[in-house]
Amino acid sequence: MKTKQSNTMTLDQFKDKHYGKVGTKKRDELEGAYENFKIGYLIHEARLKRGLTQEQLANKVGTSKSYISQLENNIKEVRLSTLKKIIELGLGGQLDLSVKFL
Numbered sequence: 351m352k353t354k355q356s357n358t359m360t361l362d363q364f365k366d367k368h369y370g371k372v373g374t375k376k377r378d379e380l381e382g383a384y385e386n387f388k389i390g391y392l393i394h395e396a397r398l399k400r401g402l403t404q405e406q407l408a409n410k411v412g413t414s415k416s417y418i419s420q421l422e423n424n425i426k427e428v429r430l431s432t433l434k435k436i437i438e439l440g441l442g443g444q445l446d447l448s449v450k451f452l
Contacts, residue, residue: 386424386427390422390423390428393418393441394422397418397440402440404419407441410439411432411435411439412435412439
């Protein structure tokens with residue numbers, strides 16, 4: 351009886367194959383882009399949970415609707431000081447950073 355070979359791979363295996371191992375330039379660029387995407391997504395989700403429009407959030411923070419949109423859509427990178435304002439002043443939250451050593 352012939353067994354069927356599986357083409358299934360983990361996400362890490364996929365990234366290793368197509369973007370190189372951790373620490374290579376192409377892989378680091380991918381991981382960095384993902385982190386920026388994740389920040390934009392988190393801002394978007396928190397804004398919706400608070401029932402705010404992009405314009406309302408922008409007004410609370412002292413920036414433009416366009417800027418908030420660009421952050422949420424991963425077009426612009428956010429500065430740490432601006433992220434802190436968005437989280438604390440705009441969304442009424444608290445920014446909690448941590449460092450993870452690999």
